[in-house]
Amino acid sequence: xxxxxxxxxxxxxxxxxxxxxxxxxxxxxxxxxxxxxxxxxxxxxxxxxxxxxxxxxxxxxxxxxxxxxxxxxxxxxxxxxxxxxxxxxxxxxxxxxxxxxxxxxxxxxxxxxxxx
Amino acid sequence: xxxxxxxxxxxxxxxxxxxxxxxxxxxxxxxxxxxxxxxxxxxxxxxxxxxxxxxxxxxxxxxxxxxxxxxxxxxxxxxxxxxxxxxxxxxxxxxxxxxxxxxxxxxxxxxxxx
Numbered sequence: 001x002x003x004x005x006x007x008x009x010x011x012x013x014x015x016x017x018x019x020x021x022x023x024x025x026x027x028x029x030x031x032x033x034x035x036x037x038x039x040x041x042x043x044x045x046x047x048x049x050x051x052x053x054x055x056x057x058x059x060x061x062x063x064x065x066x067x068x069x070x071x072x073x074x075x076x077x078x079x080x081x082x083x084x085x086x087x088x089x090x091x092x093x094x095x096x097x098x099x100x101x102x103x104x105x106x107x108x109x110x111x112x113x114x115x116x
Numbered sequence: 117x118x119x120x121x122x123x124x125x126x127x128x129x130x131x132x133x134x135x136x137x138x139x140x141x142x143x144x145x146x147x148x149x150x151x152x153x154x155x156x157x158x159x160x161x162x163x164x165x166x167x168x169x170x171x172x173x174x175x176x177x178x179x180x181x182x183x184x185x186x187x188x189x190x191x192x193x194x195x196x197x198x199x200x201x202x203x204x205x206x207x208x209x210x211x212x213x214x215x216x217x218x219x220x221x222x223x224x225x226x227x228x229x230x
Contacts, residue, residue: 043120044159044204044220093159105218107151107159 002028004096006108013084014116021079021111023094029074030096034105035067038091050077074098084115122205122221129229134192136224138205141186145207148181149218150190153202162190162203192226200228 003026013019023033032051036044048064050056050071058064066088068080077096081088093110122138140148145167151159165172165179165188172179178191192199202223 043222044206044218046218095159104161106161 002026002096002101002104002106004030004094004106004108006094006111008111009109010112010114012114012116015085016083019081019084019113021081021092021094021113023077023079023096023108025075025096025098025106028096028100029098030077031074031098032096033071033077034095034097035069035077035079036093036095038093038110044093047079081113084113086115089113089115120205120207120219120221122203122224124222125225125227127227127229128195130195130197132195134195134199134226134228136190136192136203136205136226138188138190138221139186140188140205140207140219142207142219143183143186147208148179148188149204149206149208150177150179151204151206151220153204153223155201159204195226195228197228197230200226202226 005024005026007022011019034049035047037047038044046059047062048056048058048069050069052071052074056069071077091110091112095105095107097105119141128134147164149164150162152162153159163174163177163179165181170181176193180189202225204223205221206218208218
């Protein structure tokens with residue numbers, strides 16, 4: 001099946017710093033990428049949808065200035081958590097799809113973010 | 117709002133069948149999915165069922181959908197230790213919408229004892 005690589009797997013940062021998470025589709029061109037967040041013992045929650053070359057669409061309640069999403073190429077989307085705070089500590093996971101995958105979603109392995 | 121509920125834990129013995137249950141609230145769901153998450157790995161799509169189907173079988177996996185009761189189940193026959201993982205139920209909302217707009221349950225941790 002299609003492979004989605006997410007990096008880093010885990011990151012620890014100080015409060016106030018910014019963290020960038022990368023999501024790459026390795027063997028297909030992802031026209032659409034999605035970013036999710038999962039708090040402990042909670043469901044995965046969709047944060048935003050990004051289409052290559054256009055601005056991301058954010059779900060209600062997600063601050064677009066806080067969570068910057070860039071989908072500059074068909075194989076790479078990045079999520080930058082700006083001025084991170086402890087309440088941003090969470091598990092972030094991306095997924096990608098395209099006509100090549102018959103619109104099926106393939107997920108990255110996730111990034112555990114801990115903000116001190 | 118939309119909600120997907122599933123029990124948090126299930127423990128079975130190797131060789132037995134496992135049944136993971138899920139209930140959802142949105143009657144306009146188009147597809148319902150089962151994902152598997154192994155430690156340190158991403159979510160893996162196991163199987164899915166279209167909302168106008170009652171059952172789908174794929175090797176050891178059987179999905180049953182009771183649309184009237186909004187109940188979805190995943191049965192794993194001859195459960196193996198390698199099946200130990202967290203299983204997420206998810207529904208997609210609306211026709212033609214983003215396939216990423218899935219509503220996930222909290223996941224059921226399946227433990228298989230030898």
